[in-house]
Amino acid sequence: MPQGSNEVVHIPFHGDEILAIDVDGKPYVVVKPAVEAIGLDYWAQIRKLRERSWATTASKAVVAADGKVRDMVTCDVRTFLMLLATIDENRVAADVKDKLVAYQAEVADAIEAYWTQGGALNPRATRQQLDEIAESAERRIRMLGAAKGLVDDRWLEAMAREQLAIGLGREPEQDPATRFLTVAEYLEEQGVSGSEVRKLSPTFGKRLKLAYVARRGEPPGKSLRFVDGAQREVFVYTEADRDLFDAVWAEFNDDLVTT
Structure with missing residues (x-):
């Protein structure tokens, strides 16, 4: 295998798989097969990404399915998810339109939960991911305990309830009356x-x-x-x-x- 080449891995995504490579420990999506699979023009999407401030792309040597190494444009997962969220549902292949619409609705739900509930939890999260979330929530709860007497008790209670819910793998349920108002x-x-x-x-x-x-x-x-x-x-x-x-x-x- 030529030096510097990257072997493709398969990432489950909404019942399908997207092709990605490892770049410094982070998955980067191979753009061409991902966008062509939903009926979009590859170069049109590349031009779109290059014009967006939120997009991170990189040309990488990728080992294709036929074993040959080719330079391909890749993007980090954050960029790929943003790209999907901004695609016109009426421009994709008919057989994937429903799936794209469902994904975009899920993105909208996650954003709403982020702003109104303090966070969003993926219902398809793996046990390992949930354990990591729980460990992170436990650390935050310990920090909240150390802050007792330094900040308002209502703020501490609201934050502690939220972190406990996250640690249990549940969506935080915030009482609207406890939301802070400045x-x-x-x-x-x-x-x-x-x-x-x-x-x-x-x-x-x-x-x-x-x-x-x-x-x-x-x-x-x-x-x-x-x-x-x-x-x-x-x-x-x-x-x-x-x-x-x-x-x-x-x-x-x-x-x-x-x-």
Whole structure:
């Protein structure tokens, strides 16, 4: 076998197989057979990948099925999955359209879970993958325990529940009322622009804290969050406090109109 060549391996994917090679310990998909299998023009997809900032491609010497070595364009799995997610379902072969649509729907579900639940779990994950997830979750839970007394208890509880669910191989079930709500997020929801958010946040935040203390008899807890590119200690509120936000905003907005 010529030096530097890579032997093809087969990766299961939605009931089929895609061809890949090992590049520094990571699988890289061989693009040509993958896209032609779903009825797409190879060079059109290569041009598309070369124009996308999220795409990572590399030309590699690959040992083909006939034993000959050829230079082929490959891409990492992340790029391949993104490519599939952006393909027009009406341009693929009829016999693979349903499978592509199902895959794209699964991608959309995973993205939604990532943003709304803090993560997504593949129902086809192997036992080894689940064990690795569990080990990672266990490490995070230990870290959360070490943070006791340093950050808000509600934040710790929500994070611990999420990591326990992940460690058990289940989708995290987050109570919507425990989702964190920051002053900046709330102001942006009200249509306040980026520069105005930074200008109004201190005053709005002070009024919100006073309203919180008046209701609960104690100040809100604190947690470290990235604000304007730096890690800062901020007061912690959740969706359960949204009515306080709304009340403060109503008064705050009235003041802005009259000044």
